[in-house]
Every structure is written in C-alpha cells, then in structure tokens.
Amino acid sequence: MRTRLTAKNNKMLAEDLPVHDWYRFVLSFPPHLVRRYLERFAITGDHLVLDPFAGTGTTLVECKKSGIPCIGIEAHPMSHFASRVKTDWRCEPAELVEAGELVYQKAWQQLDKEMICDVPDFFDTPRHNHLRTLPTEQMRLLLKNSISPLPLHKALVLRDNILEMPEPVAQYHKLAFAKALVQSASNLHFGPEVGVRKIKNDAAVLMPWLDNVKAIASDLAESKDYADIPSTMILGDSRSPQQEIEPASVDFVFTSPPYPNEKDYTRTTRLESVLLGCFSDMAGLRSHKKRLLRSNTRNVYKADDDDKHVLLHDEIQDIARRIERRRIELGKTSGFEKLYARVTRLYFGGMASHFEWLRTILRPGAILAYVVGDQASYLRIMIRTGRLLGEIAEALGYEVLDLDIFRTRMATATKEHLNEEVLLLRWNG
C-alpha cells in the first residue's frame, strides 16, 4: 500500500530551531517528520527509540524534547560528536556564556596584538608572513580553498583557546566553533553537495562563534526540564552488532541511512573534522570511512564483501548489470565509473547486514521507519531504494507495513519521478 503524506515540504519550522540548529546537515530530515511518526505510533516515555544512522541527531533531539529515551549510532566522529553534544543538556547556561566571554576576550587580544581585527575589512589588515596554518598532512585533507589564510589564522587562535577549556563546558564551545567555521569563516557552500563558491579573503570568526555559544546557552536554559531523559550516542558501524544495546529492547527505529548516490559524508564535514582533530591524516580518514555504508565510489575497498548478502536478490543484481552495460555502451572508463555497479551491490548488501543484526535488539512488535530516496545517479539507471530495502527486510522476516511518499522531485535527465519515502516495517519477533 502507498500513502501520500500531507507533509508540505522538507523545511525546518522556525519553532524547531532550538537545539536542532546548533549544528546540522543541510539535507537532514526535518524535526516535524520525526514528530509525526512518534505521534502516529503513540511512542511515549515508556518506549526506547533508536536512530542507527544518527547523523547530526535530529531524531534524538526530537525524542528528548518529547521525553522519550533514545539511542543513536553514528560512524563518523564529527557527526557523532555533534549528536552527543546536542543531546547533553546538563550544562549550566551561565557558566557556558561566562567561559565563552573570557575566551573571546583572550582570543581578541591575541589578534589585536597582531593588528588583526575580527570584523572583516574594518581596517586594512597588514600583510602577515606568520599566519598560523595547519600541518601539511591536515591541509591536504581539506577541500581546496575551503578556508582562506586569514580566517584560518583567526579560527586556529580561537580553537587553541577553546581547547584549553575544561569539559564538559568545552564540548559546547567546540560545536559552536564547528558551526561558525562552516557558516562564517569558510568559503564553503552546500547546494546540496559541498563546494567552494566565492573565495573571501577575510571573515568574522570570533563574534559568530560567541553568538552560537549564547544561542546554545539560551536553548539549554529552556530545555532544563528534559535534561534527565536518557540518551546514548554510540560511535559505531550499524552494519554490525553494538554490545551497548540490550537484546530485545528497542521499540521504535526512526532513521535516514545514506542512499546509493555518490554523497560523501566525510567531505561535507571535512573542515570542522580536521580542525577539531577527528582525524589528522589520510590513514585516519580512511579508517573512519571504512566504518561507513558503501554509498559512494570514493569509499570502496578491495576487501569489501557486503555484496554477498544480496547475491540472491535478482532485481539488485539486474540493476548492477544494467549499470555496467550502460557504462560500457557510453564508453565511460574512469576508475569511479567502473565502481558504480559494485557500489550498488555493496550498498544494498550493507543494509541487509544492518537489518540482520538489528533483529536481535528489537522488541517483538517494534516499528521501523526508514527515510530513503530513489536515485538515478549511476548513469541514469533508476534505483527505487525504498522498495528494494523493503524487499530485503521482508526476506529477513520483517513485515512491510507501508511506503509513504513524503516528497517527489523530477529527475531532470530522465524526466522520471524520484520519490523520497518513509519505508515502514514491523518486527514481529
């Protein structure tokens, strides 16, 4: 059965900004979508909710706001950090602002001595030969020109002061820093893929950061009543068992896994990941990438074998064969293009592996909601992600309840509809 939701769009409502807006992915699903499903399935404080692909924590924050205990799993250290901080509401807001103002003054004075002003173009900044920068290995990890030398210098001065702060206060300042870095200091834009648009020589860093700190403090003051609602963030791979979660304990899953669409989550968050020390060289980056679902060709490795889980799925095998045939017909020979068929099999195999272990932690009768989108990124061969994931889950004993259409867009190249859907499953035990 297919249900068309009345959801108007994917936009975040103004009333949802508190906490969600501390740091988020541009394309995260909106909080009101989570709410709609929590209400539809009457999920309350007596239940346990899991988001196994937690990203920046939309599901978890929404659960906490509704008084519902929740667990998140996220494989990328930056997103894991963001979700963890966004669900820790135990800090004293006044302490946060006080510590922030001290750091602000210290960093401002340091810059002032160097005749550098946080307000761009306030006066002509003299040419500096000794601006701080990152070690070569770390610079190589950044998208080219993602941040100009002067804002980078200011950001490093600020960061080093933040790193001297004690925890747990420091974590909020680091998250506020990540947001200021991307939204103010950097040359990045998201539309929806991350890229560099206009290179600006200077940008404010300290002031936007302090504004973010103050916004966090004000949200914390308003969220106090829910600070004790239990929430746990696990840094891990949702394709394999997570010992921290008790068997047969989860009542509801609400999540959005990656889709097979070439989106590289490690690029989207690269600047803040490097500056906050999530990884500091290619080897570190690679070790984190290996924990991610294979949803893009920049993240496929020789030893990968998730495809073994979908060997018997005729349609997935057929899609992979058609992609490879189309590639040959079109004479596409780049290394990435040659991996399109393989990454498609690996993606669905990885999701099969995820559904398999999940069975052990679900309470009989548990409901699962997967927000996924159709894709035609691989040489225009249509991949109906939601329907295929439903079939994989069914073969593993889940019941498919529904496939709600939540948004539709037209693929310009093929003129076919690409649906964004919520796949609803039930685990009957």
Ligand SMILES: C[S@@+](CC[C@H](N)C(=O)[O-])C[C@H]1O[C@@H](n2cnc3c(N)ncnc32)[C@H](O)[C@@H]1O
């Ligand atoms: C579509 S995003 C989720 C966005 C999320 N709903 C939010 O509120 O920001 C998918 C997330 O899954 C994460 N991910 C990918 N593979 C994973 C895996 N094997 N285990 C856990 N998380 C994974 C990615 O790093 C990314 O943050």
